[in-house]
Amino acid sequence: MTVSSNGVIVKPHLTRERLNSVATLDRGCPREGLADGYGQGMNGDDARLRVSPTLVIVPSDLIWRVTTSGGPGGQHANVTRSRVELSFDVESSISLGPRQRARLIEKLGAVVRVSAGDTRSQARNREIALTRMGERLAEALRQDAPRRATKPGVGAKRARVDDKRRRGDVKRGRGRPSEGD
Numbered sequence: 001m002t003v004s005s006n007g008v009i010v011k012p013h014l015t016r017e018r019l020n021s022v023a024t025l026d027r028g029c030p031r032e033g034l035a036d037g038y039g040q041g042m043n044g045d046d047a048r049l050r051v052s053p054t055l056v057i058v059p060s061d062l063i064w065r066v067t068t069s070g071g072p073g074g075q076h077a078n079v080t081r082s083r084v085e086l087s088f089d090v091e092s093s094i095s096l097g098p099r100q101r102a103r104l105i106e107k108l109g110a111v112v113r114v115s116a117g118d119t120r121s122q123a124r125n126r127e128i129a130l131t132r133m134g135e136r137l138a139e140a141l142r143q144d145a146p147r148r149a150t151k152p153g154v155g156a157k158r159a160r161v162d163d164k165r166r167r168g169d170v171k172r173g174r175g176r177p178s179e180g181d
Contacts, residue, residue, distance in 0.1 A: 049062065049130055049133060049134050049137075050134065051134050051137045051138050051141065052138060052141065055095065055096075055100065055137075055141070056095065057088065057093070057095045057137070058094065058095050060094070061088060061089070061092075061093045061094060061095050062086060062087070062088055062133075063086070063087040063088070063089070064084065064085070064086060064126070065084070065085040065086075065087070066081040066082070066083065066084055066085075066122060067081060067083045067085065068080065068081055068082075068083065069082050069083040069117040070083070070117075080120070080122075081122065082117065082119070082120055082121060082122045082125055083115065083116070083117035083125065084115065084116050084117070084122060084125040084126050084128075084129045085113060085114070085115045085129070086113070086114050086115070086116075086126075086129040086130065086132075086133050087111055087112070087113045088111070088112045088113075088133060088137070089110070089111050090104045090105050090108070090109075090110055090111065090112060091105065091110050091111075100141060103140065103141060104137065104140050104141065107140040108136065108137075108140050112133065112136060112137065114129050114132040114133045114136060115129065116128035116129040116132065
């Protein structure tokens with residue numbers, strides 16, 4: 001299995017013609033139109049990751065890896081490669097500007113990884129992984145509003161002065177009694 005330049009996982013033995021000509025499934029149902037849905041979300045605009053209105057990550061910047069999900073689930077979990085790992089190399093990305101690159105490296109590191117094994121469907125897990133990656137990148141690129149220093153209000157100032165006066169009266173009362181007392 002290899003990954004093409006646009007991020008599509010290419011399986012040399014599964015060409016479009018071969019997929020359409022595969023005989024039947026175990027139940028005898030023909031695999032009609034299977035090639036049309038094969039690799040959905042991996043080619044064209046489906047795999048583009050829109051992080052913000054001004055930033056779109058191109059498919060060639062995304063690295064996909066599929067594995068078995070592991071954990072409970074019996075034979076399906078052991079043989080189906082439905083868990084998806086998505087990596088994004090920030091340093092070598094052609095989609096990012098210098099400021100965006102520096103901010104992402106500072107907040108997330110040189111390589112950002114997300115994984116999704118939530119569902120039994122690899123296609124759905126791909127969508128989930130893309131969504132998670134987009135959310136992580138958007139959160140890291142979001143600039144916090146600068147903090148404005150606040151000043152104490154009039155009531156707070158008055159309370160502070162009254163408290164100081166009370167404290168002074170208490171301390172004055174602790175002294176030795178004067179000759180006139």
